[in-house]
Amino acid sequence: MDPIGFGIVAACLLLSAMFVVSGKNLVHSVLWLAVTLATTAVLFVMLAAPFLAGIQILLYTGGVITLMLFGVMLTRRHEGVMIENESSPSRRLPAAFTSALLFGVVAGAIRKTENFPEGPPRQVSTQEIGNSFLTEHLLAFEVLSILLLAAMIGAIVVARKMDHGQERRPVRSRVPRAGEELTP
Amino acid sequence: MTSIAPVLLLSTALFAIGIYGVLSRRNAVGILISVELMMNAVNINLVAFSRWHGHHLGQVFAVFAIALTVAEVVVGLALVILLYRSQKDVAVDGASALKH
Numbered sequence: 001m002d003p004i005g006f007g008i009v010a011a012c013l014l015l016s017a018m019f020v021v022s023g024k025n026l027v028h029s030v031l032w033l034a035v036t037l038a039t040t041a042v043l044f045v046m047l048a049a050p051f052l053a054g055i056q057i058l059l060y061t062g063g064v065i066t067l068m069l070f071g072v073m074l075t076r077r078h079e080g081v082m083i084e085n086e087s088s089p090s091r092r093l094p095a096a097f098t099s100a101l102l103f104g105v106v107a108g109a110i111r112k113t114e115n116f117p118e119g120p121p122r123q124v125s126t127q128e129i130g131n132s133f134l135t136e137h138l139l140a141f142e143v144l145s146i147l148l149l150a151a152m153i154g155a156i157v158v159a160r161k162m163d164h165g166q167e168r169r170p171v172r173s174r175v176p177r178a179g180e181e182l183t184p
Numbered sequence: 185m186t187s188i189a190p191v192l193l194l195s196t197a198l199f200a201i202g203i204y205g206v207l208s209r210r211n212a213v214g215i216l217i218s219v220e221l222m223m224n225a226v227n228i229n230l231v232a233f234s235r236w237h238g239h240h241l242g243q244v245f246a247v248f249a250i251a252l253t254v255a256e257v258v259v260g261l262a263l264v265i266l267l268y269r270s271q272k273d274v275a276v277d278g279a280s281a282l283k284h
Contacts, residue, residue: 010194017198017221021205026213033217040224047191047235052227052246059250064220064257071213071261075268095207103200110192117188121238128240129247137244144251151255155262 001046009046012039026072034065051126191232198225210275212264216257223253 016039019032037060044053133141198221205218227246234242 006190010190013194014197014201017201020221021201021208021218026211029214029217033220036221037224040228043228044231047231049231049235049243049246052231052243052250055247055250056227059254060220060224064254067257067261068213068217068220071216071264074265075213091208091210095204098207099200099204102203103196106196106199107193110189110196113189117233117236118186121236124234124238124240124243129243132240132244133247140248144248148251148255151258155258158259159262159265 005046006043009039009043013043027069030065030068030072033068034061037061037065048123051129188232188236192229195225195228195232198222198228212267212275213261216260216264219260220253220257223249223256 013036016032016035020029020036023029023032037056041053041056041061044050044056202218202220202222202225205221206215209215209218227249230242230246230249232242234240234246
C-alpha cells in the first residue's frame with residue numbers, strides 16, 4: 001500500500017466524517033456520509049478487497065444513503081431542504097471528552113502492541129469468500145437472510161402502526177367503488 | 185507501508201468521531217448516521233486484518249457486518265418514522281413516550 005495514497009484517503013475520510021457529525025443541515029450530513037462511505041470503498045480497494053469495495057458502493061452509497069435521505073425527507077418539519085440538526089451545546093463538551101478519551105486509550109493500546117502480523121502475505125480472492133459462504137459459514141449465511149427478511153417485515157409493521165388513530169385513515173374508504181356516490 | 189498500525193489508528197479515529205456524533209446529536213436520524221460511521225470503522229478494521237493475515241475470514245465477517253448494518257438502518261428508520269408520527273419531531277429527548 002502506497003503511504004502517500006493512504007494519507008490522502010485517510011485525510012478525506014477523517015475530514016468528511018467530521019463534516020458528518022458537525023454539520024448543521026441534516027441533508028448535508030447525509031451527503032457527507034455518502035462521501036465517507038465512498039472513500040471507504042477506495043480504502044478497501046487499497047487493502048486488496050475489491051469485492052467488499054463493490055458491496056460497499058452498492059449497499060451503502062446506493063441503498064443506505066437513499067434510505068437515509070428518505071428518512072430525512074419523511075420526517076422534516078420545515079419547508080425547503082434546511083433540516084435543523086443542531087447538536088445540543090450542553091452535550092457537545094462531554095461527547096468530545098468521551099470520544100477523545102476513547103481514541104486516546106485505543107491509540108495508546110495500538111502503539112504499545114508489538115506483535116502485529118508482519119506484512120501483507122497474499123491477496124484474498126473473491127472465490128475464497130464465495131466458497132467460504134457456501135461451505136463453512138452456510139448456517140450463518142442462511143440465518144442472516146432470515147434476519148434480513150425479519151427486519152424488512154418488522155420495519156413495515158412498525159412504520160405502519162399508527163398511534164391512537166391520529167393520522168389513521170381507513171385505506172379502503174379512500175377510493176369509492178363504481179356506482180358509489182362520492183360523499184364529502 | 186508494511187505496518188497495520190496506521191489503518192487501525194484511522195479506524196479508531198473514525199469510531200471516536202462516530203461516538204461524538206451519537207452523544208451530541210439530538211436528531212434521531214443524526215444518531216443513526218453516526219452509528220453508520222462507527223460500523224464503517226469496524227468494517228475497515230476487519231478488512232485490514234484480513235489483508236494482513238492473508239485470510240478470507242475477515243472479509244466474510246465484513247460482509248455479514250454490512251448486511252447487519254443494513255437491517256439495523258431499516259428498523260431504525262422505521263422507528264424514526266414512528267417517532268415522528270407520534271410526536272411531530274425526531275429529537276430523541278421525547279422518545280420514551282414510545283413505550284405505550
